[in-house]
Amino acid sequence: MAEVVLNNVSKIYPGGVIGCKDINLHIKDKEFCVLVGPSGCGKSTTLRVIAGLEEITSGELKIGDTVVNNIPAKDRDIAMVFQNYALYPHMKVRENLAFGLKLRKYPPAEIEKRIQETAKILEIDHLLDRRPKALSGGQRQRVALGRAIVRKPKVFLFDEPLSNLDAKLRVQMRVEIKKLHARLQITSIYVTHDQVEAMTMGDKIVVMKDGFIQQIDDPIKIYEKPLTKFVAGFIGSPAMNFISVKITSRNGNFEASEVPSGFVYMLKSEDFPFLRDYDGKEVVMGIRPEDIKDTIFANIKDAENTVPAVVEAEEPMGSENYIHLTTQSSAITMKTAGSNRVKMGDRLNLVFDRNKLHFFDRETDRKIE
Amino acid sequence: MDVVIFRRKLRNGLIFFALVVGAVFMLFPFLWMLFVSLKKTGHGFLLDFAFAKPFFANFKAVWNNPSFPFSRFFLNSLIVATSGAFLTALFCSMGGYVFAKKDFYLKELVFWMMLATLMVPGMMYMVPQFAIVTKLGWINTYKGMIIPHVANVFGLFLLRQHMETIPNSLLDSAKIDGASEWQIFRTIIVPLSLPVITTVFLLTFLFQWTNFLWQLVVNTPDSAKLTLPVGLALFKGQYSTEWTKLMAASAFSIIPIAVLFIAAQRFFIEGLTAGAVKE
Amino acid sequence: MIENRKLRATVTSYLFLAPFLLVFLLFLAWPVIYSFYLSLHKVCWSTDLYNVFSDMKLVWFQNYKQLFKDSHFWWSLIVTAYYALLTIPATIFLGLMLAILLNNKLPGVSLFRSAYFLPNVLDILVVGIIWTFIYSPHYGILQKIFNLLGIQTFAREGILANPRTALPGIAIAMVLRGAGFGMILFLASIQNIPKSVYEAAEIDGAGPWQKLLYVTIPLVKPIILFLVVMGTIASLNAFTEIYAMTQDGGPFAVHFMGEIQGATKLSGYYLFEKWSQMKYGYAAAISYVLLAITLVISIVNARLLRRKQ
Numbered sequence: 001m002a003e004v005v006l007n008n009v010s011k012i013y014p015g016g017v018i019g020c021k022d023i024n025l026h027i028k029d030k031e032f033c034v035l036v037g038p039s040g041c042g043k044s045t046t047l048r049v050i051a052g053l054e055e056i057t058s059g060e061l062k063i064g065d066t067v068v069n070n071i072p073a074k075d076r077d078i079a080m081v082f083q084n085y086a087l088y089p090h091m092k093v094r095e096n097l098a099f100g101l102k103l104r105k106y107p108p109a110e111i112e113k114r115i116q117e118t119a120k121i122l123e124i125d126h127l128l129d130r131r132p133k134a135l136s137g138g139q140r141q142r143v144a145l146g147r148a149i150v151r152k153p154k155v156f157l158f159d160e161p162l163s164n165l166d167a168k169l170r171v172q173m174r175v176e177i178k179k180l181h182a183r184l185q186i187t188s189i190y191v192t193h194d195q196v197e198a199m200t201m202g203d204k205i206v207v208m209k210d211g212f213i214q215q216i217d218d219p220i221k222i223y224e225k226p227l228t229k230f231v232a233g234f235i236g237s238p239a240m241n242f243i244s245v246k247i248t249s250r251n252g253n254f255e256a257s258e259v260p261s262g263f264v265y266m267l268k269s270e271d272f273p274f275l276r277d278y279d280g281k282e283v284v285m286g287i288r289p290e291d292i293k294d295t296i297f298a299n300i301k302d303a304e305n306t307v308p309a310v311v312e313a314e315e316p317m318g319s320e321n322y323i324h325l326t327t328q329s330s331a332i333t334m335k336t337a338g339s340n341r342v343k344m345g346d347r348l349n350l351v352f353d354r355n356k357l358h359f360f361d362r363e364t365d366r367k368i369e
Numbered sequence: 370m371d372v373v374i375f376r377r378k379l380r381n382g383l384i385f386f387a388l389v390v391g392a393v394f395m396l397f398p399f400l401w402m403l404f405v406s407l408k409k410t411g412h413g414f415l416l417d418f419a420f421a422k423p424f425f426a427n428f429k430a431v432w433n434n435p436s437f438p439f440s441r442f443f444l445n446s447l448i449v450a451t452s453g454a455f456l457t458a459l460f461c462s463m464g465g466y467v468f469a470k471k472d473f474y475l476k477e478l479v480f481w482m483m484l485a486t487l488m489v490p491g492m493m494y495m496v497p498q499f500a501i502v503t504k505l506g507w508i509n510t511y512k513g514m515i516i517p518h519v520a521n522v523f524g525l526f527l528l529r530q531h532m533e534t535i536p537n538s539l540l541d542s543a544k545i546d547g548a549s550e551w552q553i554f555r556t557i558i559v560p561l562s563l564p565v566i567t568t569v570f571l572l573t574f575l576f577q578w579t580n581f582l583w584q585l586v587v588n589t590p591d592s593a594k595l596t597l598p599v600g601l602a603l604f605k606g607q608y609s610t611e612w613t614k615l616m617a618a619s620a621f622s623i624i625p626i627a628v629l630f631i632a633a634q635r636f637f638i639e640g641l642t643a644g645a646v647k648e
Numbered sequence: 649m650i651e652n653r654k655l656r657a658t659v660t661s662y663l664f665l666a667p668f669l670l671v672f673l674l675f676l677a678w679p680v681i682y683s684f685y686l687s688l689h690k691v692c693w694s695t696d697l698y699n700v701f702s703d704m705k706l707v708w709f710q711n712y713k714q715l716f717k718d719s720h721f722w723w724s725l726i727v728t729a730y731y732a733l734l735t736i737p738a739t740i741f742l743g744l745m746l747a748i749l750l751n752n753k754l755p756g757v758s759l760f761r762s763a764y765f766l767p768n769v770l771d772i773l774v775v776g777i778i779w780t781f782i783y784s785p786h787y788g789i790l791q792k793i794f795n796l797l798g799i800q801t802f803a804r805e806g807i808l809a810n811p812r813t814a815l816p817g818i819a820i821a822m823v824l825r826g827a828g829f830g831m832i833l834f835l836a837s838i839q840n841i842p843k844s845v846y847e848a849a850e851i852d853g854a855g856p857w858q859k860l861l862y863v864t865i866p867l868v869k870p871i872i873l874f875l876v877v878m879g880t881i882a883s884l885n886a887f888t889e890i891y892a893m894t895q896d897g898g899p900f901a902v903h904f905m906g907e908i909q910g911a912t913k914l915s916g917y918y919l920f921e922k923w924s925q926m927k928y929g930y931a932a933a934i935s936y937v938l939l940a941i942t943l944v945i946s947i948v949n950a951r952l953l954r955r956k957q
Contacts, residue, residue, distance in 0.1 A: 053541050055653040070652075074547040086538035090560040099556075100546035147546075384749055388756075391746060392763045395824050398778045399770070401789065405781070456667075464668040472654060473661035479669070486676045490942045492885045492916050493935040496928055497679035497686060500701045520671035550660050579771040581888045586923070598773040602891070605777060612781050619774045630769045634762055637769055642832055 002064045002154035002187050003029050004050060009059035011045050018211040019045035019054065025206060025216065027189060032181050034190045034202030037234070042211035043191045044159060050189060051157050052076050063155060074103075079148035080157040083164060085140045087132040093143050094128040097150045118150040121180070138169045145177070149184065156181075158190040162197065174200060195235045199223070207231045229365040232286050232358055238322055240286045240358070243330045247278045256285055262328030263307045271354055274369055283368060284360040289322065289335035291356035295349045306349035307332075311342045325350070399623065406616035427617035437607075439621055441593070442600035446578055446622070449514050449596055454574035456519040458566050465528030466558050470540060483522045492582075499586050509592040514584055518577065524569040527643055531565040532558060568640035571633055578626060597622040680939075687711055687932035704929060711933035719905030721934065724915040725941075726904075727815065728883050731914055734819035735826070736879035740872055742823060743830025748860065750831070751838050761835070765828035772825070776892025779821040783807045783893075808894055811901035811911040818893050818912060826882075833871045841867050870953075877949045884938055887916040897921065 004027040011019035020042035027033045035043040048054040050061065052073030061068055068076050079100075087096050094115060101111045119125040122142045132140055141161065148156055158177075162170045178201055181188055192198055198205050199219045207214040207222065207230070215227045226232035232240045245256035245265070254267040254275050259282055267275065275283075295306060309325035309332055316322075318338050325332045325348065334350065342348070359368040406427055409419045421427055431439045467473065468480065498517050507513030535558065543553045559566065581598040588595055590603060601618050608614060630637055662669070689704035690711070715721055746764055750757055767775065782788050785806030794802065802810065807817040841863070849859050890897070890912050897913030913921075915938060922931040 048541075051541075051545060053544065073541075073544045074549075078545065080542065080545050082538040082542060084536060084538055086536065086542040088539065088543075088557060099543070099548075103547040103552065147542075151546075381752065381754055384752055385754055388746075388749055388754070388760050391749070392760055395764055395767055395828070398775065398782060398821075398824075399767070401782065402774075402778045460668040460671070463664040467661040467664045471657050471661045471664075473658035474654070476661075479665075482677060483672065486672075486680070488943060488946050489676075489680060490881055490885050490938055492887065492919055493683065493939050494676070494679055495919065496923055496931045496935055497683040498675055499923070500682065500686060500928065501674065501679065504701055516671060517675040520668050520676055522672070522676070525668065550664075554664070575769055579769075579773075581771070581773045581891070582920070598771055598888075601777065602773060605892075610787070612784075612787055615777060616781065619777055622771050622774050626769055626771070627766060630766055631762070634765070638765060638832055641768070641829065642836070 003027060003062075004155060004187060004189065005060075005062040006046075006050070007060040007062075009046075009049060009061055010057045011042075011049050011054055012057045018042070020049070020208070021211045023059070023213060025213070027187060027204070029187055030185045031203050032178075032188045032190065032201060033204045033206065034192060034198040035206045035208060036192055036195060036198035036202075037208035037214075039193060040210075041208040043193075043206075043208050045211075046208070047080075047157055047159055047189060047191045050155075051078055051080050076155075077153050078155045078157055079151050079153040080159065081144045081148050081161045083160040085132070085144040085161075085164075087140060087143055087147070089132050092129055092131055093124065093135075093146075096132070096143060097128075097146055100147065100151050114150050114152075118146045121149065121183075122146050137165050138173065141165060141169075141173055145180070149180070152186075154187065156186050156188040158188065160192055161190075163192070163194070170197075177201065195237065199235065205235075207234060209234075225367075226358065227367050229284060229286070229360040229367075232360070232367075236288060238289050238333045238335065240288050241292070241330075241332045242360075243285045243287075243327075243332070244282055244362075245285045246282050247275050247280070249276070249279050254279075256283075258327060258329050260329060262330070265307060265352070266305045267357075268354075272357075272359070275359065278359075278368065282362050284362060284365075286358035286360060287352050287356060289333045291353040292332070292334040293351045293353070294334070294336070294340075295351060306351055309348055309350055311344055311346040311348065313344065314342055316341065323348075399627075402616045402619055402623070405613055406620050408613055410613060421613065427613045428620070431604075431614050431618045431621070434604075437600055437604045437618075439597070439600060439604075439618055442595055442597045443621055445511075445594050446596040446598075448511060449584070449594075450574045450577040452511070453515040453519060453577040454570045456515065457521050457524055457573040458570040460519055461521055461524035461528050461569055462559060462562065462566055463554070464525045465532050465562075466554055468525065468529040469532035469535075470537070470558075483525070487522055495582065495586060498583075502587055507587070509588055509594055511594060513587045514594060514596070515577070518573075518580070518583070521569070521573060524573065527569060527640070528562060528565055531562055535561055564636070567633070568636040568643075571629070571636050572640045574629070575626060575637070578622075683932045683935055686929055687936050689929045691926055691928055700926070700928070707929070711930050712937075714930070715933050715937065719907045720909065720913070720918060721915070721937075723904045723909040724913055724918040727909075727912065728886070728914045728916075731815055731819060731886060732880055732883035734816055735822055735883065736876055738819070738823045739826050739879060740830055740875050742827035743875070744834050744865075744868070746827060746831040747834035747838055748864070750835055761832070764831055767825040768828050770825070772822075772888040773892045775821060775825050776818075776889045779817075780808065780893050783817055785809075805899075809899050811899040814894055814898045814911045818889055821893070822889055830871070830875050833875070834868055837868050837871050838864060873949065873952060877945065880945050881942060883914070884942060885916055886914050887920055890914055890917045891920075 004025075006023045006025040009023040010021045012021070013019055023046055025033075035046060037043050045054060049056055050063075052068065052071065056069050063076055063078070088099065091099065097115045097118060098111050101114065106114075115128070116125075119128060122145060124139065124142050124146060127135060127139055127143070132143065135143065144161065161177075162173050165173060174197060190197075190201060199222075202219055204216065205219055205222050206216050209230050215222060215231045217225070222231065222235055226235065229242065233242065244259040246259050248255045248257065249269075253269050254272065256265045256267055257263070269276070307327060309327045311323060311325055312331075313324045314321055315324070316338060320338050321336050321340055323334050323336060323342055325334065332350070360366065361368055407420050407424060408417070408427075409421045423429075431437070433440065468476070494517075502508060502513045502517065505513070507516075539557055539561075540553055543557050548556065578596075579598065581602070584596045584599045585602070588599060595603070601615075601622060604618055605615060686701075686704070688706060688708055688711070690707045691700055692703060692705050750761060782790050783806055785791050785803060788806070791803060791806070794800070802813070807813045845863055846859055849863050854862060894912045897910030897917050899911050900908045901911035902909060915934065919931055919934045919938070922934060
């Protein structure tokens with residue numbers, strides 16, 4: 001039973017550098033929460049604050065029912081997996097696993113029992129008498145996980161644990177950590193800069209930027225209903241296309257004309273009533289690459305509402321094909337089936353899926369709705 | 370083709386010869402010392418093989434000399450060098466740790482002060498340190514011989530430099546694992562710095578073993594705490610022509626260090642040249 | 649705003665630092681100030697021998713005034729400079745030569761390396777005594793070799809009792825002891841020079857000597873500078889070898905400023921002499937002047953290094 005609650009938590013370093021600011025976050029018991037964002041966004045600081053490795057400047061942090069602001073790391077009953085694993089190089093795997101238990105004065109028999117259990121779960125029984133130096137990256141990662149599990153803590157903290165692994169191993173460990181979480185049912189907080197990891201692993205995703213939280217939601221909501229332009233651009237690959245357009249009302253509907261010059265796109269006012277406040281103003285229109293179709297490939301006849309674009313390059317991935325195009329003033333990427341091939345210089349007429357269009361305020365970057 | 374090989378061989382042969390001549394020149398004094406220390410008289414020439422009977426008679430005579438007991442000097446040297454080296458390595462490790470890994474008030478000031486004393490020539494400390502030791506009543510004591518030199522700033526810097534390379538995440542991890550500050554130092558920092566700690570230990574041992582001026586200053590001639598070099602200097606003053614015995618006495622001082630050097634030369638060389646590498 | 653964490657870290661840090669810091673403050677930091685205090689004082693003749701330092705008389709700058717008129721002090725500085733001149737270039741030259749010789753792929757190179765370095769760790773006093781024996785006019789091996797060659801110049805008084813040869817004699821012993829140190833530094837830095845630099849020089853038509861002159865030496869210049877500074881400080885601190893090899897600052901050499909001066913009475917030895925005569929205040933004043941000289945050398949050195957970068 002351990003939820004983690006942050007109320008208005010801020011970490012300001014001496015000299016005024018913001019680590020993280022006004023963090024309000026409620027992580028439920030047994031939940032797998034992912035903090036994601038570019039480097040320097042405050043996700044690691046937030047994690048270190050929760051771990052007790054950084055002091056809270058203001059706000060309140062609760063683990064379970066206790067306020068832990070002034071409780072040192074070792075008494076918070078948490079375990080942490082570090083990016084570089086932080087295995088003690090001078091200790092064997094067994095001693096690495098036992099270290100935390102020994103310091104807490106567990107009886108040797110209990111320590112041995114837990115080591116065996118943990119080793120079995122992670123399939124590292126045969127490595128117990130080796131030193132970290134003699135292990136491969138994946139094995140080190142397992143030992144680092146083992147060191148966290150063996151303590152049976154209230155909360156697991158992961159600080160970019162997979163970023164030192166190669167791509168294939170990363171995918172494999174991703175699944176393993178998820179399985180482990182399903183099995184152990186321990187509240188977990190996971191920091192990563194990789195949005196794929198965030199999407200695939202999190203029950204709850206927290207997107208951060210410049211020390212502030214941008215959005216907290218489950219993965220699908222984050223993807224489909226990004227609250228800010230930043231979230232929209234950060235989550236999803238290839239990234240969402242952003243096109244600056246000017247909104248003008250015409251005959252009861254709206255026209256979105258590319259800025260400074262280019263295509264004109266019709267928007268029905270019943271679909272986008274909220275654009276009324278933006279008549280005559282510029283906004284950012286966003287559309288994900290997979291929500292763009294082409295008249296040739298899709299067999300859609302919507303001739304008066306297409307966006308003409310020229311092919312610059314394509315990236316065939318086998319199952320799908322990313323086509324990079326330019327309109328008069330913007331660059332657009334579309335994602336289409338792998339069999340749809342184009343040549344450089346081809347002219348396509350793009351059709352946007354109206355239900356998947358996003359609009360963002362130019363000044364605040366917030367979603368317009 | 371053959372000429373090229375011949376020339377290379379000739380060149381290498383000449384270099385090898387030069388190296389041997391150099392080694393003979395530089396090591397000759399010590400070989401000569403060993404040779405004479407085993408001889409009957411010191412008068413002889415290179416090829417005079419009249420050895421003492423029994424073979425180690427000179428060593429024995431010096432070791433058990435009633436007025437210059439070299440066994441006692443040896444023991445004193447051993448006590449002073451070992452405890453001095455141990456305390457220095459311990460204090461420097463503890464200090465190096467906080468300078469490498471902690472942020473504390475006045476850190477810059479203390480660091481700057483230490484740096485400044487590195488510039489002060491050793492000779493300058495003789496008079497004031499003697500005055501302080503006199504006031505403390507530490508003349509003719511092990512304390513007075515050892516303690517003034519255990520704050521080795523160079524050793525602290527050497528250790529700090531190494532400890533800075535230990536990843537912070539290891540310390541964080543230990544903290545979360547429940548380690549106290551002292552436990553972090555004992556179980557993480559010290560084992561991971563052992564090679565450098567060994568270097569500091571050996572260098573201090575060497576320094577204390579061969580330190581002559583301070584041990585001369587802090588002991589009166591009748592002190593029971595005389596170390597080998599001081600004992601040797603006094604011995605030489607009295608028996609300046611008994612070369613065989615003098616060389617045997619010298620050997621007592623030289624042999625342990627030579628053996629230690631051969632066994633652990635990596636540490637000595639790394640430590641002694643560390644000051645130059647930084648520049 | 650005071651951070652709790654930093655406050656706590658400060659307490660822990662000073663607990664860890666305490667043993668070192670106590671000794672440091674008492675025996676390294678305080679003496680620098682205390683020495684100046686002593687240099688303004690004089691031991692009273694009527695003093696209680698067990699309480700000398702509490703019983704000194706304040707004489708202000710009298711010690712310094714006396715020092716600047718003291719021919720022995722000026723002489724000691726000259727001899728110190730002479731000693732530096734005798735030892736430093738020779739040590740550097742020998743070290744560089746050995747390093748260049750060792751920078752060849754030959755059997756036993758590491759053995760030679762150890763052999764050359766070994767004398768560095770040995771007791772200066774003992775090395776001095778061994779050399780005294782080697783130099784001894786009656787029993788010494790050197791004179792026996794000279795006899796074979798018919799050289800009788802040193803037969804009567806020996807090298808160390810001759811005012812002309814005493815200091816060079818000491819210098820030879822110390823150069824042979826210390827050359828291995830420079831060798832290690834040179835060797836490390838020569839081996840750090842990329843092979844391609846030499847290959848480029850070779851293509852440009854440089855022979856072995858040109859490579860030494862135009863590639864190796866410029867690249868080891870920082871080491872040379874370092875050894876010069878170390879050597880200067882070693883000369884200012886030189887004491888043990890003088891004590892071991894000559895009596896009371898050596899044979900009398902020349903008249904200087906109207907007095908007879910010892911040929912090997914370096915400033916370090918002179919300082920010791922004043923200490924042993926219980927002229928503590930005067931000795932402290934000498935220390936302070938030596939400190940000033942050292943600081944000047946360090947500053948000049950720092951300037952030179954900075955100009956490099």
